[in-house]
Amino acid sequence: MIKTCYINGISSLSPQSTVEEENFDFQQIQTFEKPVLQVAFKGYKKLIKPAAMRRMSKSVKMGVFTAASALIDANIKEPTSILTGTGMGCKQDSDIFLENLLLQHEELLSPSKFVQSTHNTVGGQVALYLKSKAYNFTYVQGSASFESALLDAQLTILTEEKKHQILVGGIDEISENTIGLLQLDQQIKSETSLENLKLLDYKSKGSIIGEGAHFFVISEEKSQNSYAQLIDLHLENSLATEEVLLKTKAFLAENKLAIADIDLVILGNNGDVDFDAYFQPLQQEFIEIPLVYYKHLVGESYTASAFGMQLGVKILKSQHLPEAYRLNNVQPQKTIKKVLLYNQFRGKNHSWILLEYV
Amino acid sequence: MIQRIAITGMGIVSAIGNNVQENLLALTQQKSGIGQLELLETIHQKFPCGEIKLTNTHLVEVLKVKQDETFTRAALLGVKAAEEALQQAKISSTTKIAFVNGTSVGGMDYTEKLYQDFSKNPHTTKYIEAQHPGFTSDTIAHHLAITGLVTTVSTACSSGANALITGAKLLKAGKAETVLAGGTDCLSKFTLNGFHSLKILSEKLCQPFDEYRSGLNLGEGAAYLVLETEEKATAQNKTILGFLDGYGNANDAFHQTASSATGEGSFLAMQAALNSAKINAEEVSYINAHGTATENNDLSEGIAIQRIFEENLPKISSTKAFTGHTLAAAGAIEAVFSLLAIQEQKIWPNLNFKAQMPELSFSPETEIVPQKIEKVLSNSFGFGGNCSSLLFSAV
Numbered sequence: 024m025i026k027t028c029y030i031n032g033i034s035s036l037s038p039q040s041t042v043e044e045e046n047f048d049f050q051q052i053q054t055f056e057k058p059v060l061q062v063a064f065k066g067y068k069k070l071i072k073p074a075a076m077r078r079m080s081k082s083v084k085m086g087v088f089t090a091a092s093a094l095i096d097a098n099i100k101e102p103t104s105i106l107t108g109t110g111m112g113c114k115q116d117s118d119i120f121l122e123n124l125l126l127q128h129e130e131l132l133s134p135s136k137f138v139q140s141t142h143n144t145v146g147g148q149v150a151l152y153l154k155s156k157a158y159n160f161t162y163v164q165g166s167a168s169f170e171s172a173l174l175d176a177q178l179t180i181l182t183e184e185k186k187h188q189i190l191v192g193g194i195d196e197i198s199e200n201t202i203g204l205l206q207l208d209q210q211i212k213s214e215t216s217l218e219n220l221k222l223l224d225y226k227s228k229g230s231i232i233g234e235g236a237h238f239f240v241i242s243e244e245k246s247q248n249s250y251a252q253l254i255d256l257h258l259e260n261s262l263a264t265e266e267v268l269l270k271t272k273a274f275l276a277e278n279k280l281a282i283a284d285i286d287l288v289i290l291g292n293n294g295d296v297d298f299d300a301y302f303q304p305l306q307q308e309f310i311e312i313p314l315v316y317y318k319h320l321v322g323e324s325y326t327a328s329a330f331g332m333q334l335g336v337k338i339l340k341s342q343h344l345p346e347a348y349r350l351n352n353v354q355p356q357k358t359i360k361k362v363l364l365y366n367q368f369r370g371k372n373h374s375w376i377l378l379e380y381v
Numbered sequence: 382m383i384q385r386i387a388i389t390g391m392g393i394v395s396a397i398g399n400n401v402q403e404n405l406l407a408l409t410q411q412k413s414g415i416g417q418l419e420l421l422e423t424i425h426q427k428f429p430c431g432e433i434k435l436t437n438t439h440l441v442e443v444l445k446v447k448q449d450e451t452f453t454r455a456a457l458l459g460v461k462a463a464e465e466a467l468q469q470a471k472i473s474s475t476t477k478i479a480f481v482n483g484t485s486v487g488g489m490d491y492t493e494k495l496y497q498d499f500s501k502n503p504h505t506t507k508y509i510e511a512q513h514p515g516f517t518s519d520t521i522a523h524h525l526a527i528t529g530l531v532t533t534v535s536t537a538c539s540s541g542a543n544a545l546i547t548g549a550k551l552l553k554a555g556k557a558e559t560v561l562a563g564g565t566d567c568l569s570k571f572t573l574n575g576f577h578s579l580k581i582l583s584e585k586l587c588q589p590f591d592e593y594r595s596g597l598n599l600g601e602g603a604a605y606l607v608l609e610t611e612e613k614a615t616a617q618n619k620t621i622l623g624f625l626d627g628y629g630n631a632n633d634a635f636h637q638t639a640s641s642a643t644g645e646g647s648f649l650a651m652q653a654a655l656n657s658a659k660i661n662a663e664e665v666s667y668i669n670a671h672g673t674a675t676e677n678n679d680l681s682e683g684i685a686i687q688r689i690f691e692e693n694l695p696k697i698s699s700t701k702a703f704t705g706h707t708l709a710a711a712g713a714i715e716a717v718f719s720l721l722a723i724q725e726q727k728i729w730p731n732l733n734f735k736a737q738m739p740e741l742s743f744s745p746e747t748e749i750v751p752q753k754i755e756k757v758l759s760n761s762f763g764f765g766g767n768c769s770s771l772l773f774s775a776v
Contacts, residue, residue: 124493124574132574138575138579138637140640141764142514143764156631157646159767160543161536163533164514164515164518164531175677178550182554203500207507209694258529
């Protein structure tokens with residue numbers, strides 16, 4: 024059952040997007056001096072009509088915009104599946120409905136925030152925008168939310184005998200209402216002044232938070248626009264730091280690969296002193312090849328790893344290693360052909376993704 | 382080579398019983414579990430609900446949950462149902478199984494209780510993460526010692542059905558050997574007030590497919606199936622309860638919460654389920670409908686059923702009047718009821734029905750009908766236009 028998954032279109036909105044331009048630029052780096060990294064992009068009307076936009080929350084806007092522009096990038100009109108992953112869903116609307124419920128003691132509540140609060144709102148709104156009646160799934164599994172959607176894309180291609188153009192994306196938004204709770208839970212660093220580019224130097228609890236939406240178009244057919252190939256991915260719910268290397272080697276072996284076959288590793292280090300130890304075994308094992316990280320530039324979120332995948336895909340296509348993203352000083356010795364991504368959040372929901380040059 | 386998906390275990394907890402046997406007894410005795418709220422603290426006491434009368438404290442005791450574990454009610458109900466399913470499937474070691482959960486609000490019951498007080502009570506901050514559904518799945522997985530593939534589908538009221546679809550695909554693709562899949566949701570003020578704000582809760586016992594239906598009753602519960610390939614189940618001499626032979630998911634692409642007048646999404650989902658099972662519509666003996674008893678759903682679903690089956694309508698009923706609408710658990714709970722219909726060769730009655738809808742050519746079954754049942758179609762639809770249909774076959 025050997026079938027290939029090609030990545031034929033991408034679009035990304037992140038704290039590295041500018042007010043006008045969605046896709047991040049390898050050269051122009053946005054910097055932040057606070058632990059909350061928001062998406063500054065304002066150019067939604069390029070693809071969304073103002074009337075429709077008025078009712079959209081930020082994650083719906085980001086999701087619909089990047090879904091639509093990934094399809095344009097892949098030159099595809101109708102997706103055969105719409106798959107989304109989100110850690111928190113439409114968090115802002117959900118928080119507002121909850122707060123109104125508590126403050127108004129369950130009286131006189133408007134349904135508008137409730138109807139937008141389900142986790143599959145973005146998936147449903149993308150379907151409405153595209154008038155797509157296709158298969159439509161949403162996964163919500165902590166830091167493996169996007170990877171779960173990506174896994175469904177792979178399963179769909181493996182189990183169905185037809186041609187696919189699968190739209191798969193990860194979306195999460197910052198909710199102003201609950202930033203305080205994330206600070207209380209030590210998910211956000213407590214330093215009052217904080218430079219995002221020095222994220223790994225603080226050696227304190229928590230990280231910086233971010234938001235964004237990242238969509239991909241995946242098909243078993245290669246196109247002129249193909250960026251890369253998704254070889255495989257793997258999820259583990261919980262494991263000890265000592266098991267990371269073993270699990271990594273086992274995943275590579277399943278794909279008939281070894282450590283020496285990998286040309287670049289993209290890691291999800293977020294500067295949390297309690298959990299970055301999970302990345303150490305790979306930082307030590309892959310000592311002779313370039314290592315890359317990204318959460319210092321886009322912040323932590325349950326779907327930050329979808330940005331990581333965009334980064335990997337773009338590096339494969341451009342063969343350019345952006346300086347700001349580098350975790351070590353090793354220069355690539357040859358063409359970057361195989362990229363391994365590994366991510367986890369607070370010791371849970373570990374994921375590995377293998378990408379290949381096409 | 383495409384494998385048939387066998388069901389080797391099932392477990393359930395709902396307002397009509399704490400295990401499969403109790404649920405079967407209530408279905409057979411036509412005894413609804415919907416009534417006055419006793420546990421959920423809310424001002425909306427006038428709405429009858431399918432509440433499970435087991436307190437969290439009691440569940441913690443019977444499930445032997447450790448002191449330091451952080452359980453939401455959805456996780457407690459989930460563990461209860463999952464343990465029954467694993468036991469029936471004779472799964473002694475859970476290390477190699479994949480877990481696909483369906484939940485809509487996850488740990489919202491704790492979030493709404495603690496939201497304003499997290500900063501005052503440091504010992505409650507561990508529940509801050511509980512707001513996301515993955516947290517509830519992680520908790521269940523941890524308690525069951527499942528460490529590998531754990532994922533959660535959250536597509537509102539079709540989550541449980543969709544979790545079963547993902548589970549079947551994992552087996553077909555050879556990505557898992559055994560899958561525990563289903564859904565769990567508990568009653569919360571969040572959902573009760575949400576559905577109330579949409580004005581679709583009934584103050585009476587719900588009447589699916591009735592001309593005078595006046596809205597839904599909410600419920601809570603959990604149900605899981607153990608899925609294995611037929612080959613593996615047979616090789617291990619396991620009792621096969623039925624097969625998940627077909628499934629379909631489609632989007633109505635009409636409105637965020639309302640269904641289209643033509644039932645396009647439900648029509649496409651049922652059609653896809655029949656196609657993937659490679660059967661004709663007339664082979665279906667029974668439809669366990671979504672049938673929430675809202676004005677909109679029952680009309681849209683009824684029309685979609687007529688479009689698919691035309692003159693050859695199978696027996697139809699909704700079991701929502703037994704359990705209430707259990708949201709993300711509904712698809713899994715009704716999967717268990719569909720398998721019980723096959724096991725008992727009986728159609729479960731559509732309680733509280735009196736008058737046929739003038740727009741439809743059919744009435745649902747109101748008495749227990751013994752009949753030869755080979756294939757059951759089970760529908761689940763959710764917000765976001767999400768429509769799913771599962772096709773179960775007898776062994």
